[in-house]
Amino acid sequence: MKPRQQRMLAVGLAVAGVAIAAALTLKAFDENMMFFVEVSNVVAGEYPQERNFRIGGLVVEDSIEREEGSLDMRFRVTDMRCELSVMYNGVLPDLFREGQGVVAHGAMGAGEVFIADKILAKHDENYMAPEVAASLAKHVDEKMAPLQEGGAECNSG
Amino acid sequence: MWKFFHQLASPPHFYRLAATLMPWLAVPALLLIAYGTYAGLFLASPDYQQGDAFRIIYVHVPSAYLSMMAYMFMAISGAIGLIWRLKLAHAVGAAAAPLGAAFTFLALVTGSIWGRPMWGTWWEWGDPRLTSELILLFLYFGYMALRSSIDDTAKADKACAVLALVGVVNVVVVHYSVEWWSSLHQGQTLMKKGGPGMDADMLYPLLAMILGFTFLFGALLARRIRTEVLYRERRTRWVREMILSPEGGR
Amino acid sequence: MDTLAMGNYGVYVWSCFALTLIVIVFSDWRARAHHNQVYRDMEVRIKALEDRQ
Known part of the structure; x- marks a missing residue:
């Protein structure tokens, strides 16, 4: 050589x-290396017990409930298989809304509720004009429906 | 063909070639960036979710892309320098490092400014994409610190080339971090399966910016390579003759 | 004026563009100054050597 x-x-x-x-x-x-734990894993009990951690998923449509006269709020997060209730009291990012990706930092409280001390919004990799998004929305709903109804089953542990 | 490479490897020829190339890189760069900035800021429609805040993409993505491209450029130069014992390749690597660091810094800071209103945070420790990009910045700093700490140029070249090659793995991690692990950062837009996830009126200014930044990188690099070559060749005859010639060689 | 406000995100958008411009211009300005400095130093040294001979 x-x-x-x-x-x-x-x-x-x-x-x-x-x-x-x-x-x-x-x-x-x-x-x-995982920034957050999937909702399904949390529901199955696979999350760090002794420390705070982050969960990630989509905010379920029509799930946001606000307490009158305070910042207390409750909503559900889904990963299209399992859902989890989240309680939070604090400032929300501009992108936080129903159907939107969200990352919550906190710990599991009593009764299968995640107590968040920080909420971050996550957006997806698609960029489009509002008009385009509106016309696409119908299409997306049709695609998402089977995922939400007939998708994989949620196994709680 | 070989004659061309041979000439390219000759420092005086390379020094002059870099000067000739500079305007040919700078002019397209400025035209593309001017179009991309104008169209990105004023012609592209606002995003359906992020509104006008998404326009930060037009400086963030080209900077982030260059931060990785410059690193690969630096590492490949180092490999060529090591394998073919080509001093000029090491000079190219040395010139690319500060530029790569500058674009990495821009990618981090513009990303942070974008993250504040959209995600709700300036910075999140533990996010794989954010952390690996920060490591990239430290790799550039390490490369430059290593170079300045070794007086013998030949030794510094070798050590830096090795460091650059070792760090390539981090560039791969930066690129795939959003696919391998969960991250606050969204996935690939331009290189996603089934074509770019972006409307055409938003996409074309972005592509113009990326191409413009690439040309700009070439132009900025050409200037730095000339300085590097001039300094390294300071004791050679061609430099002496060039400086003493009536037309000079600045 | 509405365009400049960027739907209340003006501060974020404009600071990103301004910072990018400043970093690139400053970096190239310094590279240019450094090149001229290196060249001048060598010119002085080489011309001094030449005069002595």
Whole structure:
């Protein structure tokens, strides 16, 4: 082998080695790399018991209830399989609304309710004009319906 | 063909070529960015959810894209420098680092400013996309610090090339972080399956900005490469002759 | 005026565009100054050497 080819091989092996090491490390910390826990996992009891964590999902349509004269509110979050009630008292981001992606930080309280101390909104990767969104909405509803009704079953643990 | 590469690898030729290329990169860059900025700010319709706040995309996405592109550029230059013992390639890598750092900084700060009104937070520790992009900034800083801490240019070149190559794995993580793990950051818009998730009147200004920023990167890089080559070749005959010649070579 | 307000997101949108412009212009301005500095230093050194010979 020429010296140049040896160096090429050395560089290639070094990069491959680092990639494998990184892949294994990330695999080992996979759960910690997750920014939030899916609702289904929370309902199944798979969440950190001793510390606060984040849940992520969509705010269920018509589920927001506000307490008269206070900031207290309650809504349900879904991942299209399971639903979870969330209680919150505080400021909401502009994008927070029904049907919208949401990330809540907090802990499980009594009675299968998630007590949030911080609410963040998550938006999707689609950008469109309001008119386009309106005409698409009908279409999306048709696509979502089977997901919500006939989708995978929610297994609580 | 080989003659072309041979010439390209010759510092005096490269020094002059970079000067010639600069306007050819800068003019398209400015035209594309001017169109992209105007159309993005005033012609594109507001987003159905984010309203006008989504317009931050026109500086955020090109910066984020360049932050990764510049890193790959730097790492590939390092690999070429190591394998072919090409000093010029190391000079190119050295010139790309501060630019990459600048665009990474812009991607982080514009993302943060965008996150405040939309997500409800400036910054969230533990988010894979945000964290890996911050690590990218530190990799650039590490590269520049390593270079300035080693006086021997040849040694600094080698050490930096190795560091750049090791860090490539982080660029892969930045790119796929939103697919591999749950994140506050949304997924790919431009490279998603089934075509870009964006209306045409929003998309074209964004593509113009990305292309414009790429040309801009080339123009900014050309200037920095010239400085790097000039300094590294300061004791050579061609530099002496160029400086003493009546037309100079600034 | 409405366009400038960006539906109440003006501060966020304009600060992003302004910051991007400032960082790019400042970085290139410094790169340019640095290049001229390197060139001038070398010019002085090489011309001084030349005069001595």
